[in-house]
Amino acid sequence: MNSPFEVFRWNDSLETGIPEVDKQHQILVQFLNTLASSLTFHTDIPSPRIIFMELADYAVYHFQTEERIWREFFGDDPMAAKHKNLHNDFVSQISSLQNNSEPLEVILQDVVTFLTNWLTYHILESDKQMAKVALAVQSGLSLEQAKQRINQEMITA
Numbered sequence: 189m190n191s192p193f194e195v196f197r198w199n200d201s202l203e204t205g206i207p208e209v210d211k212q213h214q215i216l217v218q219f220l221n222t223l224a225s226s227l228t229f230h231t232d233i234p235s236p237r238i239i240f241m242e243l244a245d246y247a248v249y250h251f252q253t254e255e256r257i258w259r260e261f262f263g264d265d266p267m268a269a270k271h272k273n274l275h276n277d278f279v280s281q282i283s284s285l286q287n288n289s290e291p292l293e294v295i296l297q298d299v300v301t302f303l304t305n306w307l308t309y310h311i312l313e314s315d316k317q318m319a320k321v322a323l324a325v326q327s328g329l330s331l332e333q334a335k336q337r338i339n340q341e342m343i344t345a
Contacts, residue, residue: 195224196304202311204319206257212250213311219243220303227296236296243303244282251275254315261322265331271318278306317342 198217203210223243226236255272262268281302288295317338324334 194221195300196220196307204311204315205323206319209254209257209315209319212246212253213307213315215246216243216250216307219246220300220307223296223303224300227293227300237292240286240296240299244286247282248279251278254318258318258322261325262318262331267318267321267335271314274310274314278310281306 196217198214202213202217204213219239219242223236223239226239251272255268255275258268258271282299285295285299285302288298320338320341321331321334324337325331329337
């Protein structure tokens with residue numbers, strides 16, 4: 189699933205420190221780049237629609253993985269519930285894009301724009317914050333101590 193065109197380039201600054209999450213983020217970025225490449229170069233194999241469907245399915249799988257990991261560290265904390273709501277919003281938005289009646293190329297361009305923006309925010313902000321808190325809890329801090337420390341770090345960063 190390598191793409192000659194990268195709309196979203198993976199680098200070490202995107203890593204959360206949780207290998208399973210990082211590996212799945214890389215795959216999501218590969219899907220995005222493959223979709224963008226397919227649109228840019230008008231390739232038909234694999235078709236943009238198939239890539240989009242596979243990306244949507246993989247995103248749901250990824251969200252399930254993240255939610256399982258976050259549940260280990262956060263339990264029923266509101267921070268985890270808020271993060272899960274972000275996942276639900278993503279699924280709703282993708283579903284809305286899938287059911288759009290505009291021409292496929294227009295829909296897929298909207299998808300690429302949406303995914304680029306969403307992945308940037310989700311990985312760099314939301315997932316990084318969740319991972320930092322989880323790793324702080326893993327190092328021995330209480331959940332509340334970890335949240336306070338990471339919130340402070342993110343404010344001063």
